[in-house]
Amino acid sequence: MDEFDVVIVGAGPAGATAAYLLAKAGLSVVVIERGQEPGSKNVSGGLIYAQIYDEIYPNFWEEAPVERAIAGHSIVFLGDTAVTAMGYRDEATAPPYNAFSVLRARFDPWLAAQAEEAGAMVMPGFTVDELVMEDGRVTGVKAGGDELPAKVVVIAEGTRSQLLKQAGLREDYDPKDVSIGIKEVIQLPEQTITDRFQCLTADEGAAYTLVGHTAGAEGGGFIYTNRDTLSLGVVVKIDSVYKSKRHPHEILDEFKSHPFVARLINGGEVVEYSAQTVHRGGFHLIPKMVGDGYVVAGSAARLLLNNVMTLRGMDVAVASAAAAAQAIIEAKEKDDFSAAGLASYERHFQATSVYKDMQTFKNAYPLLENKRLFHVYPDMVCDIMDDMFSVRAQPAKKGYRALRDRMKEHDVSLWELAKDMVQIGKGIAI
Amino acid sequence: MKIAVCIKYSLDASEVKVDPASKELKMAGVPYKVGVIDKHVLETAVTLKETYGGTVHALTVGPTKAKESFREALAFGLEDVTLIENPLEGEVAPDVTAVILAKAIEKLGDVDVVVCGEVSDDGFTYQVPPRLAEALHMPQISFARTAAIEDGQLVADRDLEDSVQTVAAPLPALISVMEECNTPRRPTLLEAMKAKKKPVNIWNVETDLGLSIAELQQKAALEKVHAEGVVVHRKQYVLKGDDLNALSNELVDLLLADHIIEGGA
Numbered sequence: 001m002d003e004f005d006v007v008i009v010g011a012g013p014a015g016a017t018a019a020y021l022l023a024k025a026g027l028s029v030v031v032i033e034r035g036q037e038p039g040s041k042n043v044s045g046g047l048i049y050a051q052i053y054d055e056i057y058p059n060f061w062e063e064a065p066v067e068r069a070i071a072g073h074s075i076v077f078l079g080d081t082a083v084t085a086m087g088y089r090d091e092a093t094a095p096p097y098n099a100f101s102v103l104r105a106r107f108d109p110w111l112a113a114q115a116e117e118a119g120a121m122v123m124p125g126f127t128v129d130e131l132v133m134e135d136g137r138v139t140g141v142k143a144g145g146d147e148l149p150a151k152v153v154v155i156a157e158g159t160r161s162q163l164l165k166q167a168g169l170r171e172d173y174d175p176k177d178v179s180i181g182i183k184e185v186i187q188l189p190e191q192t193i194t195d196r197f198q199c200l201t202a203d204e205g206a207a208y209t210l211v212g213h214t215a216g217a218e219g220g221g222f223i224y225t226n227r228d229t230l231s232l233g234v235v236v237k238i239d240s241v242y243k244s245k246r247h248p249h250e251i252l253d254e255f256k257s258h259p260f261v262a263r264l265i266n267g268g269e270v271v272e273y274s275a276q277t278v279h280r281g282g283f284h285l286i287p288k289m290v291g292d293g294y295v296v297a298g299s300a301a302r303l304l305l306n307n308v309m310t311l312r313g314m315d316v317a318v319a320s321a322a323a324a325a326q327a328i329i330e331a332k333e334k335d336d337f338s339a340a341g342l343a344s345y346e347r348h349f350q351a352t353s354v355y356k357d358m359q360t361f362k363n364a365y366p367l368l369e370n371k372r373l374f375h376v377y378p379d380m381v382c383d384i385m386d387d388m389f390s391v392r393a394q395p396a397k398k399g400y401r402a403l404r405d406r407m408k409e410h411d412v413s414l415w416e417l418a419k420d421m422v423q424i425g426k427g428i429a430i
Numbered sequence: 431m432k433i434a435v436c437i438k439y440s441l442d443a444s445e446v447k448v449d450p451a452s453k454e455l456k457m458a459g460v461p462y463k464v465g466v467i468d469k470h471v472l473e474t475a476v477t478l479k480e481t482y483g484g485t486v487h488a489l490t491v492g493p494t495k496a497k498e499s500f501r502e503a504l505a506f507g508l509e510d511v512t513l514i515e516n517p518l519e520g521e522v523a524p525d526v527t528a529v530i531l532a533k534a535i536e537k538l539g540d541v542d543v544v545v546c547g548e549v550s551d552d553g554f555t556y557q558v559p560p561r562l563a564e565a566l567h568m569p570q571i572s573f574a575r576t577a578a579i580e581d582g583q584l585v586a587d588r589d590l591e592d593s594v595q596t597v598a599a600p601l602p603a604l605i606s607v608m609e610e611c612n613t614p615r616r617p618t619l620l621e622a623m624k625a626k627k628k629p630v631n632i633w634n635v636e637t638d639l640g641l642s643i644a645e646l647q648q649k650a651a652l653e654k655v656h657a658e659g660v661v662v663h664r665k666q667y668v669l670k671g672d673d674l675n676a677l678s679n680e681l682v683d684l685l686l687a688d689h690i691i692e693g694g695a
Binding site: 125144148 | 502
C-alpha cells in the first residue's frame with residue numbers, strides 16, 4: 001500500500017477535525033481509531049463550546065447530533081445537605097449558541113463522517129500499538145498487525161496517550177497532575193428533564209458545575225442535560241482518591257446522594273457507567289507539540305482549560321487540530337516534515353483565542369489544589385447563607401459577624417481566607 | 431469453486447432490555463450489527479476458498495442503511511457483498527428471506543457451496559438454512575463443526591450433542607455452521623483498508639430478482655403475534671453470622687429446599 005501523507009491516531013474531535021481539514025486540502029489521510037465506533041472509548045463530560053466548531057463546521061448544530069443548547073450555567077456549592085448556587089441563564093433558542101451538550105457516542109461518528117466525506121479514510125476497530133521510528137524520526141505506525149508508513153503522524157489519541165512515552169519522546173506524567181473522571185449517563189423522560197432544569201423546550205438545556213461533597217477528594221462534579229439523559233460525574237485528583245481510601249464509584253455515589261443531586265436524578269435509570277484517568281492539563285504543562293515526523297493534538301497534548309466556571313477540552317482539541325492541520329499543509333508544500341518543517345504548528349496554535357484563554361486563566365490552576373475550596377468553603381458558605389435567611393430564637397447577626405463566627409467553626413483563619421481570596425482573584429477575576 | 435455466504439444485519443440481542451413491570455421488550459435505540467455467528471460463517475467460507483481456491487460472495491437481506499456495516503465482513507477476504515433491500519415493512523419473515531436468498535443465489539449462478547449460520551443472533555428461528563436448501567434443491571448439512579471438500583463432495587462433522595456424525599453431500603450443497611466451528615480471524619489493518627474499496631452491491635427484489643412484492647407478502651406464512659420478556663428474579667438469600675458450621679447447614683438446607691441439590695436425611 002502506498003505511503004499516506006498523514007496517519008492520525010484517534011478519531012475524537014482533534015483527530016477527526018485534523019483529518020477533515022487535511023483531506024479537504026487534498027492530502028491523503030487515514031485515521032486509526034481504537035473503538036469499534038468513534039466515540040465509544042472515551043469518558044467525556046459532554047459539553048462543547050460552539051465557537052470554534054462553528055468556524056470549522058459552519059452551523060454544525062443543524063446537522064450534527066447535539067443534544068441541547070445550553071441556556072443555563074450554574075456553579076453550585078454543596079454543603080452537607082444544603083446548597084448555595086450562582087446561576088446565569090438566558091434563552092438559547094437561536095444562534096449564536098454558546099455551548100451544546102453532546103453524547104460522544106453520537107457526536108464523534110458525525111465528526112468522523114465529515115472527515116470521510118472530505119476524503120479521509122477512517123479505520124475504527126484498530127489500536128495503534130506503537131510508533132515506527134527511524135533514526136529518531138517517526139515514520140509511521142504499527143497497528144492491527146501491519147506497519148503503515150506516513151510522512152507525518154498526528155497523535156490525537158486522547159488523555160491516556162501512551163505512544164510518545166513508549167517511544168521515549170515524553171517523560172511519564174506526574175501523578176499529582178492526574179485526575180480520575182467517573183461518569184454516569186442517567187435516563188429520564190425528555191419532558192422531565194426540560195421541566196426539572198427549567199428549560200423552555202427540549203432543545204434547551206443546562207450545565208451545572210458542582211463543588212463539594214466529593215468524599216474528601218479534591219475535584220468537582222458536573223451535571224449536563226442531554227435530550228433524554230443526564231451526563232453526571234465527578235473529576236477528582238487521583239492522589240486524593242488514593243489517600244481517601246475510597247473506591248471511585250463510592251465518591252460518585254456520595255455525590256449522587258446529596259439531596260440537591262438526588263432530586264435532579266430522581267427516578268432516572270443509569271444506562272451507562274464509565275471511568276478513566278485524565279490529565280489535568282494546565283498552561284504550564286503544555287508540552288512540546290512537534291517533533292520529527294509527528295505532531296500532538298488535543299488531550300494527548302494535555303490541552304485542557306479548567307477555570308472552575310468552564311471546563312474546556314473538546315474545543316481546545318479542535319483548535320489545536322486546526323493549527324496542526326495548517327502546519328502540515330505548509331510542511332507538505334515545502335515537503336519538509338521534520339520538526340523544523342512542522343514548527344509553525346505551535347505558532348498557529350499560540351495565535352488562537354483558545355491558547356490565549358489558557359494563558360489568561362493560567363493562575364486558576366493553583367485553585368484546583370486548594371483543599372479548603374473543596375472541603376471547607378462549600379459547607380461554610382451554606383452555613384453563612386443559613387444565618388442570613390433563617391429567623392431563630394437567638395439574635396440575628398450581620399454578614400461580617402456571621403462570617404467570622406462560621407470561620408471559627410470551620411477552623412479558617414482570617415489570614416487563610418485572605419490568601420484564598422487573593423488566589424481566587426488572581427485565578428479568575430483580576 | 432464459487433461460494434455464497436448468507437449473513438444477517440441483526441439486532442444486538444444483548445442490548446435488548448425488558449421492562450420489569452410490563453415485560454415489554456425495550457427495542458428503542460438497540461443497535462444493529464452483522465451477527466456474531468456470521469463471523470464464523472465468513473471464516474468457514476474464506477477458509478474453503480483459501481484451501482480449494484475460488485470466490486466468495488456474501489448475500490444479505492436487510493435495510494439499505496445496513497450498507498456501511500459490511501466493511502469488516504469484506505475485510506475477511508470476500509469478493510463482494512450484495513445487500514438485497516428489505517421489500518417489506520419491519521422484519522422479514524424467515525420463509526420470505528429464504529425465497530429471496532434462493533433467487534439471489536440463482537442469479538449469482540453456478541454456486542457450488544452455500545454457507546449459512548445455523549441460527550441468527552436475533553430471530554433464533556433456525557428456519558432459513560433448511561428452507562433455502564429446499565428452495566435451491568440442494569442437500570443441507572446442518573449443525574456443522576467442520577467443512578471440507580473431498581472427492582468433489584462437501585464433507586462435514588455434525589454436532590449431535592452426544593455424538594459427532596461425519597457426512598458427505600454432493601455439490602452443490604448448503605452447509606449451516608455453529609459458533610463452535612472455528613475461531614474467526616481478526617482482519618489486519620491493511621485488509622480492512624483494502625476492503626473499504628470493495629463493493630457493496632444493492633439489489634432490488636423486483637427489478638434485480640424478478641420477484642413480486644405482493645406475492646412475497648402472501649408467502650409470509652409465519653406471523654409474529656407477541657413478544658414478551660422474561661424477568662428472572664434472583665433469590666437474594668443473604669446468610670450472615672459468625673458460626674461457619676451453622677451457616678453452611680443453613681446454606682445446604684436452602685439448596686435442598688429449592689431442589690438445587692437432592693439428598694436424604
